Amino acid sequence: MWLDNIKSADRSAFNSGIFQVIPIAQNTGDSRRMSEINIEQYARKKPEGDQAQRLRIQQGYTKDLLSYRVALDVGVTFEQRTQNKYPEVMSALTSMVELPFNSMELDLQMRIANATATSYSDMDGETVDTTTGDTYAWAYSGHLVRGTSDTYRNILANNPRLSSGALIAMRRMAVENAIDQFGQKIIGINYDILWTTDDEEDIKIAEEYLHSTGSPDYDNPAVKNVWAYRFRHVILPRVAMTALGVVSTSKRHYWGLCSSKYVTAYLGIWEEPNVIPMFKKMDGSDNWETGVRAGFGICVVSGRGFCLSTGTGEA
Numbered sequence: 001m002w003l004d005n006i007k008s009a010d011r012s013a014f015n016s017g018i019f020q021v022i023p024i025a026q027n028t029g030d031s032r033r034m035s036e037i038n039i040e041q042y043a044r045k046k047p048e049g050d051q052a053q054r055l056r057i058q059q060g061y062t063k064d065l066l067s068y069r070v071a072l073d074v075g076v077t078f079e080q081r082t083q084n085k086y087p088e089v090m091s092a093l094t095s096m097v098e099l100p101f102n103s104m105e106l107d108l109q110m111r112i113a114n115a116t117a118t119s120y121s122d123m124d125g126e127t128v129d130t131t132t133g134d135t136y137a138w139a140y141s142g143h144l145v146r147g148t149s150d151t152y153r154n155i156l157a158n159n160p161r162l163s164s165g166a167l168i169a170m171r172r173m174a175v176e177n178a179i180d181q182f183g184q185k186i187i188g189i190n191y192d193i194l195w196t197t198d199d200e201e202d203i204k205i206a207e208e209y210l211h212s213t214g215s216p217d218y219d220n221p222a223v224k225n226v227w228a229y230r231f232r233h234v235i236l237p238r239v240a241m242t243a244l245g246v247v248s249t250s251k252r253h254y255w256g257l258c259s260s261k262y263v264t265a266y267l268g269i270w271e272e273p274n275v276i277p278m279f280k281k282m283d284g285s286d287n288w289e290t291g292v293r294a295g296f297g298i299c300v301v302s303g304r305g306f307c308l309s310t311g312t313g314e315a
Contacts, residue, residue: 013105018263020266021266023269068295070100093290108298111265140303157169162253191257195235209225252311257307263306268296271295276292
């Protein structure tokens with residue numbers, strides 16, 4: 001009963017590659033410190049008879065991955081179990097198994113929806129820190145590195161809608177702003193994910209660019225589509241929502257690129273989504289009780305490997 005509904009649960013962000021998923025063993029604490037470390041990229045000249053220079057290693061910024069739990073309970077009355085209310089009971093119980101998965105997805109996608117901010121309020125009214133290790137928003141125009149005064153950006157200037165020109169501009173930004181903690185350019189970061197919301201127009205544009213044989217920008221079918229199969233398209237339906245799960249049309253055109261190898265966004269799983277075995281309450285009500293639980297944490301260390309445009313056309 002439970003497994004059938006787990007298969008239908010939306011796990012678009014979990015499976016996207018935008019977040020590095022880390023299973024956390026029990027009894028190992030409620031936090032993990034995540035960080036970046038770089039070594040210099042080039043060897044140095046060694047004059048005859050001289051000692052070789054020492055390799056430089058630079059610790060980057062850090063961010064703590066903190067565990068929290070989500071839960072909901074449901075009761076099944078004696079009447080529901082015995083007076084022909086079985087279909088309603090089954091519907092409630094089978095749907096309930098998706099709830100911790102939904103909460104995990106909402107929290108993951110709210111990190112992207114609020115990537116230009118340093119915090120937001122979740123549906124329980126608690127403030128969620130969305131900063132990276134350098135204290136700035138995940139998508140920002142002046143991220144810091146530890147070993148130099150250089151900065152880098154990962155939010156596209158003027159925030160254009162998804163298009164061929166905007167893709168070129170974002171790819172250029174990604175290449176030119178891929179620097180390590182010494183300020184040196186990192187070669188070969190593969191941005192393999194193109195993500196959008198569930199806006200139908202943006203989905204159509206993305207699919208045309210990724211799967212058309214000829215270029216969507218030209219009527220001549222002989223012109224090759226240079227974007228074909230270059231990225232994997234990920235649709236994130238909860239990005240264009242508020243933290244309360246309400247539609248947010250102001251975010252419908254959010255889109256961006258991500259490197260599944262180099263991105264530094266982490267999801268730690270302390271407790272996999274699970275269902276509590278049903279038990280009879282000993283309070284004389286004859287009710288049965290069950291519930292769902294999950295424990296996880298989310299953090300982002302730096303802006304590396306992630307690019308965003310809000311699609312608003314605003315600087």
